[in-house]
Structures are given as structure tokens and as C-alpha cells.
Amino acid sequence: MAASIDNMESITGQLDNYLSKLGFEVYPLKVGWYNSLLPSSLRLSFPDDRLAVVVLSTPAMFEQAFLPFMEQKSCRGLSDPIDQCVKHCVTSAVSQCFPGQNVDVRYDYELLPSRKPKFLAQTAAHVSGAAFYYQQLDVTDQPWAEKKMFGVCVHPRFGGWFAIRALLVFGDVQVGAELVQPVPPDCVPSREGRIKLLEAFNFHWQDWSYRDIVHPVQTYSQKQREYFSTPPAQRVALLRTWGLLPSEADPPDATADAQSQLGGHG
Template identity: 65%
Template sequence: MFECAFLPFLQSQSCESLRDPIDQCTAHTLSACISLCFANQSVDVSYDYEMLPSRKPKFLAQTAAHVSGAAYYYQTSDIHNPPWGEKKMFGVCVHPQLGGWFAIRALLVFRDVQAGAGFQQRDPADCVCTQEERIRLLESFNLRWRDWSYRDIVPAEERYSDQQKQYFITPPGQRRALLRQWGYLTDTQS
């Protein structure tokens, strides 16, 4: 996504009014894909950055990924006798081929599609099988997320590039300066 969609998006767009370049790239790219691939279907799109008036997310991205069968959402409830007691530990999705090297940017609902009589819901692949691995995953995600180690809980076919990691580890308020340093923004486009 980063090299194939995001960086070309920055090169082709006037970045003067970009509130969040990743969000705008996602909306732009997804809109184009839906128009091209699903032109005759009614598709409702919700983005991971959209909030309800209550300031809660419009949808729970990781729960949606789990329910759709796309990635397994590992939570404290997947651990027998959690070693951290009552401490709040957030859950995280893991994909069998991508590990944790992905993001859930949008939810598409096809309004006119109905499941047939033989439809069977597909469960996500449980690729973090042992209790020890699940504990290590949740601890890495909650306590050491900046070191990226939780993403490698399973061998991944693809990982973020060094440039992509640099972008995402940079605090959001400093990303425009980074894009300027890389030559994607000029001094007049801040």
C-alpha cells in the first residue's frame, strides 16, 4: 500500500489541504476501485477514521476483520489464566500470511448481496495457537508496540518497508515535516 498507492497518491495530489494523507489516499483509492469493480452494486463504505457523534468509532475494525474471517482477533478472553490479572490488555488481529503487517482501513457493506441457503460463515485462521504465543503477542502489542515485534508473531510474507515504518513511527504532528524532507511537500504545502 505504501509504495504502490500512498507515495504515488502524494505525487499526484496537491497536498495543501490534506488533513491526513493516509486517510485521504485510502478514501481516494477505495472510491476509484469501487467505481471500477463494483459499479453496478450498492456499496456502503465506512473508514477506520470515522467517528460517531459520541466520539466512538463508526465500526470496530478488528472485530469486523475477525467476523469476516479476514484475520483472527486475539484478546484477553483467548488466554486461560491471564498472567497480568485485571490489567486492561487490548486485543490485536493477526493474519496467517501477513502476521501483524497490515491495517484495516475500511469496511465495505454490499447492500444488495444476500447469503444463499448454503452460505457458511468462514472463521478466521487461528495462527497464534499456543497460550504462550498469545501471551507474548498481547504483551508485545500492549507494552512494546513501538518495537514492531508483535507484528512478527507468525512468519510474514510481506513486511512494511523501512520508509513505511519510519512514516508510521513518526508522531502524526511531525509527519508533514517528514514528507517535506522526502520531497513530497513543498514549503508552501504545509
């Protein structure tokens, strides 16, 4: 069905009303904006005029969603507890706000049978205007010669203290020319700043200094820093010391978590 801008804002508004109180942000985009930047093997299999929404977690998500999720003993099985919490929140939002609608939901940690990600999180965040995706090609006269440098998104308010969690595609919702593609805020406009950012992310990502490339309005709490600073294989033990998991709980999948680290996971 064709959607007016009012209908699109109704969809994003309902999602925002549900998810914002849990520490998430939502940003609409057109499938075509995303697909236009990617080779055919990585494009979404939806028409260019379909509505999509990217979901980010802010620093507040840990206290507003994750800890309550764990306290309710909702964590099950081998998968990462944070991933389980995000899926629980997004699935609940979709089922309550859009019952019976055709909504394709993809998470940052999911892979296709080809081992490619189900969506490129940083590209989706960039084209939605949520965060600027700084890449090697954004630096003139690069000092790295032939070295491959991974790119990283910077949020205008949270810097690097956020994560891109999910992409929702509304397969039956068309949007027209009234939805204009936003330009993501260029928070790191100087060559020197971009070099500092990419080097901090690629060479020193474990010290988290890249997250403070712009002055954030909020960062992770001390408890959240402790959780994400703990090696994935040891996080179950940490959750047990916090009283959030029984002693016989299964460990999370450390491999999946490690694969997500360079994509801003955490």
C-alpha cells in the same frame, strides 16, 4: 436483490482486481456475522443477510498506492495523508466497479457523533476470516489480574504488518446460506504465544515486535518504517524532505492518527 454465490464472487472479484494491484486485500462477510458479536449500539443498521466486504492494506500499499498518490500531488487539507490515500483508492474502486449501486463505505478512522467508531475493524477482520482477533478472553489463567488488555489481529501471512482500512456494505445485495462463515487461521494457538503477543502489543507496541509474532512473508519497507515511526505531527516535514509535499502544505490531523494507532493503523 438476492445474490447467488456467483454474483457475490463477481463483486469481490471486481474489488480484488482493482485494489490488489494497489496493495489491498478484500474479504466478504455477512452483516449478521459481525452484528451477532456486538451489542445493539455498535451493530450495523442493515439486515443480517446483506453482503459486506472488509478491506485490508498489506505492506505493498505504501509503495504501490501511497507514494504514487503523494507524487501526483493528490493530498489536500488537514486530514492524514494515508487516510486520504485509502479513501481515494476505495472510492475510485466503488465508483468504477459499482456505479449507481447502494454501497455504504466506512473507514477505520471515522467516528459516529457518539464518538464510537463507524465499525469495529478487528471484529470485521475476524468474522471475515481475514485475520484472527486475539483478545484477553483467548488466554486461559490470565497473568494480568484485573488489568485491561487490548486485543490485536494477526494476519496468517503478514503477521502484524498490515492494517484494516475500510468496510463496504452492499445494502441491496442479499446472500444466502451458500456463503459459509470461515474460521480465521489461528496463527498463535499456544497460551504462551498469546501472552507474548498481547503483552508486546499492550506494553511495547512502539517497538513493533508484536508484528513478528508469526514469520511474515513481507514486512514494511525501510521507507515505510521511517514514515510510521515518525510522530504524526512530524510526518508532513518528512514528506517535504522526500519532495512529496510543498513547503506550504497543511499538517495532517495528528489526533485522528493517534486514535487509530491501537487499532493497527499503519
